[in-house]
Amino acid sequence: MTDGLHAITVTINGEARPLRVAPSRTLLDVLRSELGLTGTKKGCDVGDCGACTVLLDGTPVNACLVLAVEVDGAAVTTIEGIAPAAGQLHPLQQSFMDLGASQCGFCTPGIIVMAKALLDRHPDPSEEDIRFGLAGNICRCTGYTKIVEAVKDAARRLAAAPPPAGR
Known part of the structure; x- marks a missing residue:
């Protein structure tokens, strides 16, 4: 560590990635700048808007509030890793x-990642569950009606889908 960088290994979207990061570098900046995963957005950069939501070992977090050195050995899922x-x-x-659930689309990746975490823990959420579950993700363009409808629709699609092979 003579150059001030820390060696870490993070599994990102299913792929182990060895990295060398400065101790003050956020996970968000590493994802976007070093790894080119620009689907995770930099919004407020203080944890208020949810645009940078990723899954850290399956739990939604604001990547702008997590230091990259803290995720050594962890699994991170970004919007790019959501697709099967x-x-x-x-x-x-x-x-x-x-269902046209996004307007400008800036908040959409964070909302989808947060909604995935919600559906992973609660496969049949009510409208109230969805609104509460997405409360930390701000959309400045819309009134959330189509977003809630899209999450409900996805829950129906997931419930109707055959189980993955091998289960």
Whole structure:
């Protein structure tokens, strides 16, 4: 560590990534600048808007508030890693597209990641559950009605989908 950088290994979207990071560098900046994963957005940069939401070992976090050195050995899922396979969309992504649940789209990646965490823990949420679950993610363009409808639609799609192979 003579150059001031720390060696870490993080599994990002299923791929182990060895990195050398400055101790003050946020996970958000490493994702965007070093790894080119620009789907995770830099909004307020103080943890208020949710645009930078990622899953850290399955738990939603604001990547702007997490230092990269803190995720050594962890698994991070970004919006780029939500889809089940290359060329496919996650049911949340498909529902957002089909129902027009985004306006400018800046907040959409963070909302979809947060909604995935919600549906992972609560596969059949009520409207109240969805609104509460997404409360930390701000959309400046819309009144959230289409967002809530898209999450409900994705929950229906996920419930109707066959279980993954091997289970």
